[in-house]
Amino acid sequence: MAISRRLGSATTRSRARTSNSSGPSVRPVRQSLTALVDALDGMVYRCKTGEARYFESVSAGCAGLTGYSAAKLLSRRGTFYNSLIYTDDRARITAELSQALAATRRFSIEYRITSRGGAVKWVRERGAGRHAARGSEWIIEGIVEDVTTQRAAFRALQESELRFRGLFENATEGIFQTSPAGVYINVNRALARIYGYDTPEEIIAAVADIQNQLYVDPARRVEFVTLMRADGVVTNFVSEIRRRDGDRIWISENARAVYDAADSLLFYEGTVEDVTETKLNQEKLEYLANHDAVTGLPNRLLMNDRLRQMMLQAQRNESVVAVALIDLDHFKLINDTFGHNQGDQLLQTVARRMQACLRETDTVARLGGDEFVLLLSGEGRGEALSQVTQRVLKAIALPWRIEQRELSVSCSIGVSVFPRDGRDVQTLLKNSDTAMYKAKEFGRNNFQFYSSEMNAAISERLELQNALHHAVEAEQFVLLYQPKVDLVTGRVAGMEALLRINDEERGLLLPQNFIRVAEETGLITTIGEWVMREACRFNKSLQVRGLPPMRVAINLSARQLMRNELLRTVELALHDTELAAEYLELELTESMVMHDPEEVIAMLNQLKDLGLKLSIDDFGTGYSSLSYLKRFPVGSLKIDQSFVRELGQEDNAAAIVKAIISLGHSLDMHVIAEGVETAEQLTFLIENNCDAMQGYLFSRPLSADDFIALLERESSRGDGYSILRQLCPPLDQGNLEFGSDISGS
Ligand code: C2E
Ligand code: MG
Ligand code: MG
Numbered sequence: 001m002a003i004s005r006r007l008g009s010a011t012t013r014s015r016a017r018t019s020n021s022s023g024p025s026v027r028p029v030r031q032s033l034t035a036l037v038d039a040l041d042g043m044v045y046r047c048k049t050g051e052a053r054y055f056e057s058v059s060a061g062c063a064g065l066t067g068y069s070a071a072k073l074l075s076r077r078g079t080f081y082n083s084l085i086y087t088d089d090r091a092r093i094t095a096e097l098s099q100a101l102a103a104t105r106r107f108s109i110e111y112r113i114t115s116r117g118g119a120v121k122w123v124r125e126r127g128a129g130r131h132a133a134r135g136s137e138w139i140i141e142g143i144v145e146d147v148t149t150q151r152a153a154f155r156a157l158q159e160s161e162l163r164f165r166g167l168f169e170n171a172t173e174g175i176f177q178t179s180p181a182g183v184y185i186n187v188n189r190a191l192a193r194i195y196g197y198d199t200p201e202e203i204i205a206a207v208a209d210i211q212n213q214l215y216v217d218p219a220r221r222v223e224f225v226t227l228m229r230a231d232g233v234v235t236n237f238v239s240e241i242r243r244r245d246g247d248r249i250w251i252s253e254n255a256r257a258v259y260d261a262a263d264s265l266l267f268y269e270g271t272v273e274d275v276t277e278t279k280l281n282q283e284k285l286e287y288l289a290n291h292d293a294v295t296g297l298p299n300r301l302l303m304n305d306r307l308r309q310m311m312l313q314a315q316r317n318e319s320v321v322a323v324a325l326i327d328l329d330h331f332k333l334i335n336d337t338f339g340h341n342q343g344d345q346l347l348q349t350v351a352r353r354m355q356a357c358l359r360e361t362d363t364v365a366r367l368g369g370d371e372f373v374l375l376l377s378g379e380g381r382g383e384a385l386s387q388v389t390q391r392v393l394k395a396i397a398l399p400w401r402i403e404q405r406e407l408s409v410s411c412s413i414g415v416s417v418f419p420r421d422g423r424d425v426q427t428l429l430k431n432s433d434t435a436m437y438k439a440k441e442f443g444r445n446n447f448q449f450y451s452s453e454m455n456a457a458i459s460e461r462l463e464l465q466n467a468l469h470h471a472v473e474a475e476q477f478v479l480l481y482q483p484k485v486d487l488v489t490g491r492v493a494g495m496e497a498l499l500r501i502n503d504e505e506r507g508l509l510l511p512q513n514f515i516r517v518a519e520e521t522g523l524i525t526t527i528g529e530w531v532m533r534e535a536c537r538f539n540k541s542l543q544v545r546g547l548p549p550m551r552v553a554i555n556l557s558a559r560q561l562m563r564n565e566l567l568r569t570v571e572l573a574l575h576d577t578e579l580a581a582e583y584l585e586l587e588l589t590e591s592m593v594m595h596d597p598e599e600v601i602a603m604l605n606q607l608k609d610l611g612l613k614l615s616i617d618d619f620g621t622g623y624s625s626l627s628y629l630k631r632f633p634v635g636s637l638k639i640d641q642s643f644v645r646e647l648g649q650e651d652n653a654a655a656i657v658k659a660i661i662s663l664g665h666s667l668d669m670h671v672i673a674e675g676v677e678t679a680e681q682l683t684f685l686i687e688n689n690c691d692a693m694q695g696y697l698f699s700r701p702l703s704a705d706d707f708i709a710l711l712e713r714e715s716s717r718g719d720g721y722s723i724l725r726q727l728c729p730p731l732d733q734g735n736l737e738f739g740s741d742i743s744g745s
Contacts, residue, residue, distance in 0.1 A: 041065075042145035047078065049101075049129070049138040054078035065123065065146055067116025086112035086120070093125075101129045101138050110147065122148045174251075174272035177258075180265050182210040182221070194251065194274045196244030206244070216240040216248055224253070228268060232257045238275060250279040292366040294344050295351035303365035303373055307425050310363075310377050311418050317378070321418040322385050324374040325432035326354070326392070329410045329444040331370035334402075342402050346409065353395040357388065373429075386461070387520075389413050389447040397445065410445035412436055421450045464517050467509075471501045472526055478502050479534050480701035481552070483710065484672060484694045487686055490724040492714055494551040494585070496694065497535040498701045499527070519559050528560045529569055536577040536584060538704055543583075547711045551613060553585035558592045567606055574610075581611030587638065588614065590622025597628045608633040615672075620660055630667060636691075637664045641675025644695070648680045658688050665689070682728045697727055 037044050037059045043066070044059035055078035058070050066073065066084055073081050085093065089111035100107035108126045115121050127142015168175055174191025178184050184204045195214065197203040207213050211221035220239040227234045237253040255270025290302040298306065310321045328350065335343035347370070354364045354372065363375040376388055393413065399406040414436025422428040431450040438448040471477060479497045486493035501509040518524040531554055539552040560566055574581055586607065593600045593616070604614055615636040616624070620643055639660050646653035657673070664671035673685050676695030685693055702710060 040143070042143050043073075044141075044143045046139065046141045048132060049097075049140065052079050052082055053140070055081050065115070065121070065144060066113065067119075084113040084115070086114065088112075097129075097140075101140075104129075107142075110151070121146050122151045171271075174274075175270070176255075176272065177267050177269040178210060179267055180225075183208060184210070185267055191272055194243075194249070194272060195241065196247070203244075214241050216242050224255075228255070228257050234270075238279070249274055249276040251275060292368075295348050295366050297351050297355075297372070298363060298365040300365065300367050303363065303367070303375070304425050306363050306365075307375055307428070310375055311423075314377065314418060319378045320420070321378075322374075322376040322415055323418065323428045323432045324376065324389055324392075324413050324415045324447070325429065325436045326372040326374065326396075326411050326413050327436055327440070328370040328396070329412060329440075331409065334407070334409065338402055346400060346402075349400055350396055350409070350411075353398070354392055357391045357395050373432075385415065385417075386447070389415060393445065393447065412439035412444045413447035414439055414450065415447060416450040461517060464514060465521060467501070467503065468514055468518055468521065468523050471503070472523060476502045477527065477530060477534075478508075478703075479531065479538065480703060481538070481707040482694055482701040483699050483707070484553075484692050485698050485724075486692050487690055487724075492550065492711060493692060494553060495539075495707065496553045496555075496587070496701075497531060497538075498555075499531055515557065519557050522559070524557045524559045525563060525565075528557060529573075531555075532569060532573045533577065536573045536579040539583055540577045540579045542708065542711065543579075545708070547708070548715060549583060551583050551585045553587050553615065555587045555617065556592070558589075558595070561588065561592055561600065561603065566603070567610070570607065570610060570612070582613070585613040585615060587617040588634075589617050590619065590624045593632060594622060594624060594628065597625075597631075601628075601631055601633075604633050615670075617674075620656060626663075634669065636670035636672060638694075639671065639673045639690070641695075644673050644675045644681055644685075645677070647684050648678075654684065657684070657690075661688050661690050679728050682724075686728065 038061070040059065040061050041064060042059075043062040045055055045062075046057050047053045047055045055074055058073050058081075060070065062068065062070055062073050066081070068080070068084075076083075082090075093109055093111055096109050097107060106126065106128045108124060110122060110124045112120050113123055123144050124147045125142055125144045127140055129138040129140040131137070132139045168188050171188060171190050174194045175188045176184060176191050177186040184207060187200045187203055189200060192198065192200045192203045195203055195207075197206065211218045215221045217240065224234060224237060224239070227237070233254075233256045235254050237255070238250060239253070241249050241251050243249055252273045252275045253270055255268050257268055258266045260266050290299060291297065292299045307321070307323065313319075314321045328346075331343070331346070334346060347366070350372070351364065351366065354374065358364060358374065358376070361377050363373075365373045365375070367373055374388075374392065376385065393411065396411045397408055399408045401407075414432045414434065416422055416428045416431035416435060418428055421431045435448045435450040439446050442448065478500050480500060481495040481497055483492040484494040484496065485491065499511050499515075501514060503509050515524070518527055535552045535554045539550075543549050556566075570584070570586075573579075574584065588604075593604070608614060613635045614633060615638055616632075616634050617638045618640040619637040620640045637660060639657055643653045643656050643660075647657060648654075661671050670691045672692040672694060673681075673690050674694045676682055676685065676693045676697050678697060681695075682693060682697060699710065
């Protein structure tokens with residue numbers, strides 16, 4: 001490619017000069033420099049300034065840049081190139097150039113030229129100027145390069161950066177970058193706004209610990225990080241967030257972990273969406289799908305679900321679940337007479353009343369129409385179940401106001417029990433339904449169990465409850481008295497009052513048949529008070545008759561012991577019957593006193609302070625703690641009949657009886673054996689220094705009159721020892737030794 005004439009001639013001139021001074025090596029260097037300059041992309045030039053720029057030489061690259069030859073460019077006294085420059089850019093170039101020249105610094109100016117053929121190119125011209133030998137002229141040397149592609153790429157980059165910045169800043173979703181340690185690196189406006197901050201800068205400054213400042217449940221953030229570590233991404237990760245103002249919102253995060261080339265974690269980045277409304281709507285929908293619109297109770301769907309869960313739990317705990325199907329009696333009539341509005345109100349009232357009867361773990365559901373279901377967990381015993389169902393029956397039957405009138409509806413309840421009556425939802429519901437129809441047949445307003453044994457047990461219980469109420473009203477209670485015999489003197493030294501119901505039809509009912517129901521219904525307090533008075537009255541009457549004074553023992557139930565009135569009841573009974581306190585004894589069982597030892601000890605001390613005696617009944621069957629036993633103000637132990645019965649049959653029994661006697665004595669207690677039926681048992685007790693006995697061998701529980709007769713016979717005989725001798729043949733044969741007062745008589 002030809003280099004310009006002028007550049008060529010200058011070269012020739014300087015070559016001549018340098019070849020003189022520098023010798024033969026200069027020439028090839030200059031030649032290769034020229035080749036190098038010509039080989040460069042772009043136009044290397046030299047020009048002079050005056051009114052315009054006059055180009056003196058240009059390199060071969062000018063053709064690639066402008067499409068014109070060097071000769072063309074240097075034409076018009078070297079000003080042709082100027083005409084290629086975009087008119088709009090010319091003034092700027094002149095200004096920038098003269099500034100740079102004035103400051104004698106290099107310049108770099110970008111502008112447009114129109115190349116041959118009309119294509120517009122962006123060029124960058126760089127160079128420096130120096131003063132020409134003459135006047136105010138400058139000589140400038142530089143290079144003009146085509147930067148069109150470069151500029152386009154840069155522009156594109158700039159534009160895309162601008163676009164993304166816009167996306168980032170104007171997005172409605174929150175966008176973030178956070179450090180692995182949980183600090184914000186970068187967030188957009190939307191994120192700041194979602195979390196209640198005015199600007200991104202504000203939230204970045206305020207939140208130093210994302211996990212604990214933002215997450216309502218910080219464990220959720222731990223989960224986020226764990227997922228990130230495992231998968232590198234999380235999608236639709238929903239958590240509850242505490243906003244700056246304390247409000248709670250739900251957000252959904254989509255994020256990924258960003259690593260560097262060495263695979264170490266740089267940061268997390270992702271988006272945050274406020275999904276509170278969606279979540280609430282979802283909850284609302286879920287609620288609607290699972291609840292009945294009229295009563296707000298769980299519907300069939302949710303009931304099925306809960307029942308399944310309760311069955312699983314019952315299986316684990318080996319307990320039961322009762323499914324009670326409730327149908328309102330004659331509901332249709334109310335609906336038809338008073339309209340659906342009133343009907344709905346009734347259903348709502350019924351729902352509220354049922355809920356009030358249950359524990360938190362139970363469920364009331366409405367299946368539709370006037371059908372409800374109760375799910376009761378852990379109600380193993382029929383009685384407990386029947387109590388709940390009875391409560392529900394009563395609650396529903398309470399009067400209800402409608403248009404100034406009082407109405408009441410009853411209901412019929414059918415109960416099936418998992419696992420006995422079925423092991424799946426459908427079977428249980430079907431069987432409850434069968435039972436419910438049975439209840440309707442029985443005249444409504446009642447409940448029936450699916451299983452017949454359970455019904456039998458319940459109806460017997462109901463009968464008993466009625467009988468008890470009746471017995472209280474008709475004063476059908478009687479006390480029998482069983483003598484306690486002192487094994488040292490051989491005399492009747494006391495008696496135990498034992499309760500019976502004198503039923504017209506069934507004769508004397510034993511306590512085992514009614515005490516529990518009396519306790520459960522609370523009737524035991526009334527009955528117990530009567531027992532106490534009656535026993536005291538009877539004992540006082542014996543003393544008035546002139547019989548030797550002795551103690552009467554009565555049995556207390558746990559329900560009585562727990563009541564604060566007990567002390568007052570005892571005082572009143574003693575006061576009203578004028579019996580001295582020392583002649584009254586209270587029998588308690590181990591389980592009663594062990595239930596809440598500290599409280600019981602306080603109560604027992606108060607009773608003891610009144611002057612009466614306390615004993616522990618059925619000793620050996622409970623789990624008395626010896627440390628407590630020492631602290632109970634108890635004067636005697638009654639060895640349980642089960643051990644006495646087995647004496648002579650079971651080696652263990654003998655060992656236990658011996659142990660109880662010596663334990664009692666070591667605690668300074670009086671020990672009495674109950675249920676003594678044979679001479680052999682008595683012999684063993686005497687041999688082992690038991691203090692007293694009570695049992696059929698000496699006497700069954702007697703009516704008041706028979707007891708008086710027994711005492712009168714005994715006091716006329718004046719010899720207790722002879723009675724014992726009759727009962728216990730070894731005594732007769734002189735094989736046994738007794739206390740001195742007996743052996744001496
Ligand atoms: P308990 O206090 O252990 O009474 C002893 C029971 O054993 C009485 O039964 C008595 O009749 C029976 N018995 C006495 N000697 C013999 C014998 O030689 N052989 C056999 N097999 N039994 C004998 P009962 O009268 O049926 O009373 C049973 C339980 O009922 C009593 O056990 C007591 O815990 C409770 N009880 C009785 N009366 C009352 C009362 O007025 N109030 C309360 N709360 N409970 C009472
Ligand atoms: Mg007793
Ligand atoms: Mg007993």
